[in-house]
Amino acid sequence: MKKYDRGWASLEIGAALLIVMIIVAWGAGIWQDYLKTKGWQAEARLVSNWASAARSYIGKNYTTLQASSTTTTPAVITTTMLKNTGFLSSGFTETNSEGQRLQAYVVRNTQNPELLQAMVVSSGGTPYPVKALIQMAK
Secondary structure: OOHHHOOHHHHHHHHHHHHHHHHHHHHHHHHHHHHHHHHHHHHHHHHHHHHHHHHHHHHHOHHHHHHHOOOOOOEEEEHHHHHHOOOOOOOOOOEOOOOOEEEEEEEEOOOOOOOEEEEEEEEOOOOOOHHHHHHHHO
16 A cells, blocks of 8 residues: 555545444434334324213213303312313323323303303323424314
């Protein structure tokens, strides 16, 4: 090997390793985003199951909820109530992965007081990032 050709192999190997490290770092970021997305999808399924249980609870206890709510004062449905009445399994957690508690607030419709309307609300804990909310809404 001539004197002026020394070190090119080391430089090429170093450049190749640098490229591989960049690709690995990029791939790790994509993998982390994928895992977060899967977690958010699981959270969305849990909230959907909770809302379905609340709908069933409202249907079964319609007259009781109608008597205990007004157009301005809601009747509150909690996870404990849904678990105690069998609408949720006993293993269902009180809080989600962010420490938020789900509750349904049931009020009478202002235009037709015989009808009830409900809203599921999460409170407490850490708020989800916007990216998570977009993913959960899909």
